[in-house]
Amino acid sequence: MELGIDVGKVGSHAVVDVKGEIDVYTAPKLREKLIELVSEGSSDIVVNLEGVDFLDSTGLGVLVGALKRVKAHEGSLSLVCTQDKILKIFKITGLTKVFPIHDTVEDAAGS
Amino acid sequence: MDLQIEQNSSVRKQALANKASLSDVRRQIRAELNGAGVDPSASFDCLVAVTEACTNALMHGHGHAVDDPRPEIHWRIDVDTAEFYVQDYSTQQWSKTSHPSWDAGDEIGEPDVRIGGFGLDLMRGLMDEVEIRIGPGGTTVCLVKKFSTA
Numbered sequence: 365m366e367l368g369i370d371v372g373k374v375g376s377h378a379v380v381d382v383k384g385e386i387d388v389y390t391a392p393k394l395r396e397k398l399i400e401l402v403s404e405g406s407s408d409i410v411v412n413l414e415g416v417d418f419l420d421s422t423g424l425g426v427l428v429g430a431l432k433r434v435k436a437h438e439g440s441l442s443l444v445c446t447q448d449k450i451l452k453i454f455k456i457t458g459l460t461k462v463f464p465i466h467d468t469v470e471d472a473a474g475s
Numbered sequence: 476m477d478l479q480i481e482q483n484s485s486v487r488k489q490a491l492a493n494k495a496s497l498s499d500v501r502r503q504i505r506a507e508l509n510g511a512g513v514d515p516s517a518s519f520d521c522l523v524a525v526t527e528a529c530t531n532a533l534m535h536g537h538g539h540a541v542d543d544p545r546p547e548i549h550w551r552i553d554v555d556t557a558e559f560y561v562q563d564y565s566t567q568q569w570s571k572t573s574h575p576s577w578d579a580g581d582e583i584g585e586p587d588v589r590i591g592g593f594g595l596d597l598m599r600g601l602m603d604e605v606e607i608r609i610g611p612g613g614t615t616v617c618l619v620k621k622f623s624t625a
Binding site: 385387388389418419420421422424425448449452453456457 | 494495497498501515516519520522523526527530533534593594596597600601
C-alpha cells in the first residue's frame with residue numbers, strides 16, 4: 365500500500381495533496397511531511413484529502429497533531445474534502461468543529 | 476453476538492501479521508462485501524471499524540516475542556449482516572487511552588471538543604453493534620453491521 369504525498373503552493377499556503385490509504389502503517393509518512401513543512405516555516409497549510417480512499421483514527425491523530433503545531437506558530441490548517449465517506453469520519457469524531465473543511469483548494473487557501 | 480467460529484464453514488479467518496498487512500485484510504473484506512452486494516458506504520464503514528479494532532490488537536494485543544500468538548480476525552458476511560471478531564491474546568485493558576490515536580490528543584485550544592480516543596468512537600459510530608470482551612486470555616472486539624435490503 366502506498367501513500368502519495370505531493371506538496372505545492374497556492375498563495376501563501378502550502379498545499380499537501382494526499383492520495384491513497386491513511387492508516388497506522390502509512391500515517392507516519394504524512395506526519396513526517398507535515399512536521400517538515402512546519403519546521404521549514406510553512407505555518408498555513410491546506411491538506412487536500414480528495415484523493416484519499418481510506419482514513420482511520422490514526423490519520424485523524426496526525427491531522428490533529430499538525431493542527432496543534434501550526435497553531436503554535438499562529439498558523440492554520442484547513443482540509444479539502446467532498447467525499448461523504450471521509451466527511452463522516454470527521455463528523456462522528458467531532459472534528460468538523462476543529463478543522464475548517466472546504467470543497468476546493470482555492471477556497472481553503474483563501475480562508 | 477455469537478459466532479460459532481469452528482463450526483461454520485462460511486467464517487473466514489486471517490492472522491494479523493503486522494501493520495502493513497492491514498491493507499490486504501481490507502482488500503479481502505472489501506471484495507467479499509462487494510460480492511455480497513453491500514453498498515459502498517456501508518462497506519467503507521465496516522472497513523474503518525475493522526481497521527480500528529485490528530490496529531489496537533496489533534499495537535497493544537501482542538507481546539512481540541517470536542512465539543507470541545498473533546492477533547486474528549474472523550468474519551462472516553451475508554447479504555444482510557456482516558460480523559467481525561478481532562481477537563488478541565493480551566491481558567492489557569482495551570480502552571480509549573490504549574488506542575494509538577490517543578497519543579495525538581493533546582489540547583489544541585478547542586476546550587469544547589474532546590480530542591483523542593477516536594478509534595472507539597468510530598467503531599461505535601459506524602457499526603450497529605460493538606462489544607469488547609476482555610478475559611484472562613485476551614480481548615475480542617465484536618463488530619456487527621446490518622444492511623438494509625431492498
